[in-house]
Amino acid sequence: MKRKITLKQIARELDVSISTVSKALRNSAEISEDTKQKVQAFAKLYNYRPNNIALSLKNRKTNTIGIIIPEIVHHFFSKVIRGVELVANNRGYNVIIGLSNESFSKEVINMDMLANGSIDGFILSISKETLQLQDYHHFNETMSQGMPIVMFDRVVSDIKCDKVIVDDLNGAKNAVKKLIENKCKSIALITTKDYVSVGKLRTQGYLEALEEHKMTPKADLILKIDDTLDYKVDLEELESEIEQLFKSNKKIDGVFAVNELYALSAMKVARKLGLDIPNDVQVIGFTDGVLSKHSTPSLTTVSQHAQHMGEKAADLLIDKLENEINEDADEEYQTVIIATDLIERESTK
Amino acid sequence: MKRKITLKQIARELDVSISTVSKALRNSAEISEDTKQKVQAFAKLYNYRPNNIALSLKNRKTNTIGIIIPEIVHHFFSKVIRGVELVANNRGYNVIIGLSNESFSKEVINMDMLANGSIDGFILSISKETLQLQDYHHFNETMSQGMPIVMFDRVVSDIKCDKVIVDDLNGAKNAVKKLIENKCKSIALITTKDYVSVGKLRTQGYLEALEEHKMTPKADLILKIDDTLDYKVDLEELESEIEQLFKSNKKIDGVFAVNELYALSAMKVARKLGLDIPNDVQVIGFTDGVLSKHSTPSLTTVSQHAQHMGEKAADLLIDKLENEINEDADEEYQTVIIATDLIERESTK
């Protein structure tokens, strides 16, 4: 049950000063070869490692970044984390994680808990409740204290900071175009309420695709789900809403859904109503999830490249952190847009 | 771009000493009401927060725990994280995350990176490569430096530390018993090589269940997959191995698989061979994944209560951390066993 060894202990043991030990370990030219050898050997023997906390305090730099996400049991977000962790580790940073559970207050508390010196900067995706309340004071306060933020996926234009987003508009547009090319005449959209920024953009993509092909969007083909707390809305209700959609629009032959759950539910309902996929109805979902790959039939998706988003966000943040040291007043914020890919599987022709 | 305000700055501004400010903020009786009010008001105005790093250094306690897992894009592990984060946050701890990617060296590097004072203790699940190499020096070194470790799920008896495991043996046993009760006469097992501790235990459960029902295990009904790197073994090969299993044992009417991927692949192959689930073949998987719930037919599973495991592990670790302060020499290690539940869905009768 020994504690970790410190410079002070080595110094005492070897009967030299703390400074000498420190310099010897960092191979300073100030120290004689003899002493260096002696100190280094001793340090190695006792497996000395500089205490990171002390370094953080001295350098006013923790080499740790915080990531706040709404949910972790989720393929998109866990892939983002994987990306963040990957580049963070490569560039010598640790990653501390906070879950908001889509709750405004947990988001605030989490940020407070970290913004007191524990980390150098944030990577985050805004919770649904925050988006709904449109209360962004915690982001602004954090940034005004000199702590950079990089937002990804769920972003908001009111906040000026670096951002990494997926090309929601074009991704959706291309997906819907695909359906149109595949001869779908009556394409339904299953989306979220407009306060979810990505939902709004995907809806817009849907509309633009129709427009470009001179198809008139019909309001009753658009189902906007109020998922105040996603995944908690019980499946039953979701499915019955979708069933309603199908029943009041018998001619639906294509569905574009903005997330995996909606897409799969649509397929389930369609099957239940005796519709064949992809022959009667074709379905595309905007998702990176695994369910899509393993469902029967497997789902054609718009891939979001989640891991790449995480990597990009981490690079952006660390770049900012390291440049901040050299030059300041570099108040240019970037928004990186990640292109999507259409991954065709069995749910389309 | 102002930095965070410190005690020193407040002291200078209010023309008192640092100690006075500190005491005033902590409501010490030593300080007069007047000064307290003045200091507290000022601190509130400038949104003063004690710097966590400085506190960590002073108290030799970071209030941060590290969690090292083999993979994060995985329902089991992400649920565990959710559990850890939940109780950690409730008890005032942060969570720093490290991914080993099933690699021994990344596991070592990750632990090294954190064991230098950044955290107070570890929660971890051992990587497959480490299990294979049976090289556990990094765990022992870490613990010998006074840093506690709690292992979960993938544990190893060579290491003396707190552990949280799922009741793999009985979980598997009950699942297989269920198949037997459902009149299965020829039950196949799809498992991993034995160096994966949980795979081994689940295999043992399978055998014990058969034994209790006087059924003789047949070697050619047991398929041990060598997933040196799970999920990277391409699906094709996995499926062909399973197909082989079915073809050389036409009478298989039950399958017990030790993870989600194997179970789903078995269902896929069975369907491909014209077998109906659950009428011709019944399938149970040892998994907590979502695929099971959404597959067609949905998969009967042995639930591992991943989130609960995470919560338990965090509680165990924090208990140890906080008791260490009061009483020491409490060298009793606990192993918590989490009971499993059989969640019956459509893949069994």
Add this chain to the structure above:
DNA sequence: TTTTAACACGAAAACGTTTTCGTGACATCT
């Protein structure tokens, strides 16, 4: 008036580093 006690505050140490600066002991150059 002198002693004592309460009060309100400041100085300083400690946590573990790194780094700047100062200095004593030599050796080298005129």
Add this chain to the structure above:
DNA sequence: AGATGTCACGAAAACGTTTTCGTGTTAAAA
């Protein structure tokens, strides 16, 4: 021999806290 330089090391400050201890001032007690 005196001036100068090099070498090898130590003292101390700084990062931001908390806490122990000491101390000057004032009011109460003797």
